[in-house]
Amino acid sequence: MSTRRLASAPDAATYKQVSEGTIWRWAKLGLITRYRISPRLVRFDLNELDEMIHADTSNREAGAR
Numbered sequence: 001m002s003t004r005r006l007a008s009a010p011d012a013a014t015y016k017q018v019s020e021g022t023i024w025r026w027a028k029l030g031l032i033t034r035y036r037i038s039p040r041l042v043r044f045d046l047n048e049l050d051e052m053i054h055a056d057t058s059n060r061e062a063g064a065r
Contacts, residue, residue, distance in 0.1 A: 002047055005046040006035060007044055007045075007046050008042075008044075009023045009024060023044060031052055032044055032052055
């Protein structure tokens with residue numbers, strides 16, 4: 001099991017080159033987990049973002065064949 005790499009929404013968005021709104025939308029849709037550290041502090045796992053993006057890319061490649 002890998003260690004969680006937690007990042008804020010702006011940092012996660014920069015890491016994946018998407019908007020901050022996209023990070024929040026993915027969380028609202030249940031595509032990624034939000035980790036509430038305190039009432040006003042939320043973090044996202046960069047490993048989970050990597051897995052989600054990788055799974056989406058794999059699905060697209062399989063459909064293109």
